[in-house]
Amino acid sequence: MQRAEILMATAIGLILLAMSVSVAFAKDDESENGGIEQDTVGVTTPVPGIPSNTGDRAQGQRDDDDENDDANDDANDDANDDADDDSDDQDDDSEGEGEKHRSRVADVLKSLLDLADEDRGIGDDVREVAREQASSSEEASRAINAVEARSTLLEFLFGADFKNLGILRSSLSTTENHIERLKKAKERAISVDVRAGLNEQIAALQKAKDDADAFVQAHEEVFSVFGWFSKLFQ
Numbered sequence: 001m002q003r004a005e006i007l008m009a010t011a012i013g014l015i016l017l018a019m020s021v022s023v024a025f026a027k028d029d030e031s032e033n034g035g036i037e038q039d040t041v042g043v044t045t046p047v048p049g050i051p052s053n054t055g056d057r058a059q060g061q062r063d064d065d066d067e068n069d070d071a072n073d074d075a076n077d078d079a080n081d082d083a084d085d086d087s088d089d090q091d092d093d094s095e096g097e098g099e100k101h102r103s104r105v106a107d108v109l110k111s112l113l114d115l116a117d118e119d120r121g122i123g124d125d126v127r128e129v130a131r132e133q134a135s136s137s138e139e140a141s142r143a144i145n146a147v148e149a150r151s152t153l154l155e156f157l158f159g160a161d162f163k164n165l166g167i168l169r170s171s172l173s174t175t176e177n178h179i180e181r182l183k184k185a186k187e188r189a190i191s192v193d194v195r196a197g198l199n200e201q202i203a204a205l206q207k208a209k210d211d212a213d214a215f216v217q218a219h220e221e222v223f224s225v226f227g228w229f230s231k232l233f234q
Contacts, residue, residue, distance in 0.1 A: 096144070096145055096148055097144050097145075097148060097215055098140075098141040098142065098143075098144035098145035098148065099141065099145075101137065101140060101141050101144055101208060101211070101212055102137060102138070102141040104204070104207075104208045104211075105133065105134075105137035105205065105208050106134075106137070107204070108133075108204045108205045108208070109133060109134055109137075111197065111200075111201050111204075112126050112127075112129065112130045112182075112201055113126075113127060113130055114197075115194050115197045115198060115201070116130070118191060118193070118194050118197075119189050119190060119191055119194045121188060121189070121190060122185040122186075122188050122189055122194075125181065126182070126185055126198075129181050129182055129185075132174070132178065133174075133175065133178045136171045136174045136175060136178070137171070137175075139167065139171045140167075140168055140171035140172065140175075140212060143164040143165070143167040143168040143171065144168060144212070144215060146161055146164040147160060147161045147164050147165060147168070147215075147219055155222055155224065156223070156224060156225065157224060157225050157226060158224055158225075158226045159222060159224035159226060160219040160220060160222050160224075161219075162220075165216055165219060165220060168212065168215075168216055169216060172209055172212055172213060172216075175205065175208075175209045176209065178205070179202055179205055179206055179209070182198060182201070182202050182205070185198065186198040186199060186202070
């Protein structure tokens, strides 16, 4: 009887031990599973084009800001360039006809001197024409400035500044002679490039002369009281 009790107690102890071990393993499994679930909390599957977390969203916002800054910089640069172009146009418009004429002819003379160095056969003739034309264009520029400086009242009463218009006409006659001399020099030029260059500068000088001729004609035809009375008595 005593032996049976001992066996019974031993069996009960083994059962209790097995149950304790089972409970311990169950708790370990729950702890591991819970850790995994805890680790996976907050993790989402990334979607293309959408930031997956706060850091990505912040980076995307910074990229957008950078693009906006670049766009603003480009717009400002374009506006500044347009303003510079407008300023240059205003500077050109503010120049008098005399300064415009001087500038156009000066460009032609510089090119003529370069061409003279390229062809020794006609170099001396071209340089002489350039030197004489420089003096003539200065005279023409001063005459144009004087005509433009005449007051509106004087022009209305007595007409344009015919004295300086006469000086301008004489200067333009000299320019016409220079154009003819350049045409003859072009025929004697050996280099094809020099001929082409002379042809281009002759055309530019002719254009400057034509514009000055139009200036003279426009001022000669201005209405004046004195001119009107003169026509009545004629």
